[in-house]
Amino acid sequence: MRIVIFGAGSLGSLLGALLDSAHDVVLVGRDPHVSTTRERGLRVTGVDSFEASPASTTDGTGLDADLAVVTVKSYDTAAAARDLATGDVGAVVSLQNGLGNEETLAAGLECPIVAGTTTHGAMLSEPGVVEWTGRGAVAVGNWRVDGASDHTPQVDATDDPASRVAAAFRAASIDAESDPDIRHRLWAKLAVNAAINPITALARIRNGRVFEGPTAAYAERAAAEVARVARADGVGLDADAVAAEARAVARRTADNRSSMLQDLAAGRRTEIDAISGVVAERADEHGFEAPVNGLLAALVRGWEAGAGVR
Ligand SMILES: NC(=O)c1ccc[n+]([C@@H]2O[C@H](COP(=O)([O-])OP(=O)(O)OC[C@H]3O[C@@H](n4cnc5c(N)ncnc54)[C@H](O)[C@@H]3O)[C@@H](O)[C@H]2O)c1
Numbered sequence: 305m306r307i308v309i310f311g312a313g314s315l316g317s318l319l320g321a322l323l324d325s326a327h328d329v330v331l332v333g334r335d336p337h338v339s340t341t342r343e344r345g346l347r348v349t350g351v352d353s354f355e356a357s358p359a360s361t362t363d364g365t366g367l368d369a370d371l372a373v374v375t376v377k378s379y380d381t382a383a384a385a386r387d388l389a390t391g392d393v394g395a396v397v398s399l400q401n402g403l404g405n406e407e408t409l410a411a412g413l414e415c416p417i418v419a420g421t422t423t424h425g426a427m428l429s430e431p432g433v434v435e436w437t438g439r440g441a442v443a444v445g446n447w448r449v450d451g452a453s454d455h456t457p458q459v460d461a462t463d464d465p466a467s468r469v470a471a472a473f474r475a476a477s478i479d480a481e482s483d484p485d486i487r488h489r490l491w492a493k494l495a496v497n498a499a500i501n502p503i504t505a506l507a508r509i510r511n512g513r514v515f516e517g518p519t520a521a522y523a524e525r526a527a528a529e530v531a532r533v534a535r536a537d538g539v540g541l542d543a544d545a546v547a548a549e550a551r552a553v554a555r556r557t558a559d560n561r562s563s564m565l566q567d568l569a570a571g572r573r574t575e576i577d578a579i580s581g582v583v584a585e586r587a588d589e590h591g592f593e594a595p596v597n598g599l600l601a602a603l604v605r606g607w608e609a610g611a612g613v614r
């Protein structure tokens with residue numbers, strides 16, 4: 305397969321390096337990472353150490369590919385869709401965090417959209433070098449334009465876009481499955497991010513401390529609000545179950561600084577709109593409030609405005 309990785313930062317570079325073992329990969333990213341990768345190749349460290357030599361470009365327009373893997377931050381998804389629409393891409397899969405990426409891609413592109421989520425961890429440590437911080441898996445599922453996941457029984461399970469994406473990942477030895485209920489997974493991951501990310505960022509604490517002490521009750525409530533909005537959106541998420549999952553992830557990643565804490569500490573824009581912001585807005589559309597998510601979104605957006613990053 306010819307695969308474009310749109311957004312060759314931390315996650316995209318890791319996946320690009322892995323997929324390069326079985327496919328013809330083109331990274332779309334920015335300099336100096338792209339120029340360094342062209343000169344010296346892409347080095348992966350951490351969980352496994354290896355070198356890859358995918359093609360790379362800073363120009364995401366006019367690209368032809370069987371598949372585009374979108375790994376930009378959620379606030380760059382609309383721009384990614386605009387660039388991809390100028391080329392010829394067979395299918396697009398988003399492996400981003402947050403809610404709304406698939407809708408944005410579907411609004412801008414004619415090809416099939418595949419939703420996805422991953423538990424791999426990656427960090428671009430320097431141009432041309434990506435640290436694989438945690439081995440995980442990929443789950444993908446077909447995305448319909450109306451936002452519902454595709455529950456239609458597949459006559460030929462190998463001949464739908466999500467199954468083809470999962471098979472392409474597995475061909476590169478990446479643990480990947482196609483999940484007909486991908487919306488449930490996206491909302492469950494959203495609950496984890498809504499509980500952990502803004503609180504760790506604002507309180508400047510590592511993940512392990514979120515469910516300890518004064519922030520615990522608010523993390524629980526943030527997750528429970530996501531479950532309520534999910535149910536209003538037709539996705540059966542249980543408040544206790546998602547809070548338990550968020551606590552488990554916080555325990556498993558106790559020493560990590562969440563992506564939002566890292567963004568805030570580095571003075572970068574965060575993904576708050578696609579995490580807490582979208583929960584508060586969708587609650588509002590359904591006629592109720594998600595006050596903890598609303599406040600957390602306002603505080604992080606307030607910091608972003610003050611820091612001049614939005
Ligand atoms: N890093 C992880 O371990 C991880 C794990 C799971 C999910 N995610 C999710 O994946 C997404 C990406 O995360 P990340 O940590 O890799 O972010 P990142 O900022 O490291 O990477 C995104 C890259 O996209 C590039 N980019 C954006 N728009 C571009 C454009 N128009 N042309 C070329 N390059 C462009 C940016 O320069 C950046 O390098 C986020 O939604 C994140 O929440 C990340």
Ligand SMILES: CC(C)(CO)[C@@H](O)C(=O)[O-]
Nearest residue numbers: 497500557560562563564
């Ligand atoms: C799971 C998670 C909260 C762990 O740090 C991660 O998704 C993050 O940092 O965004």
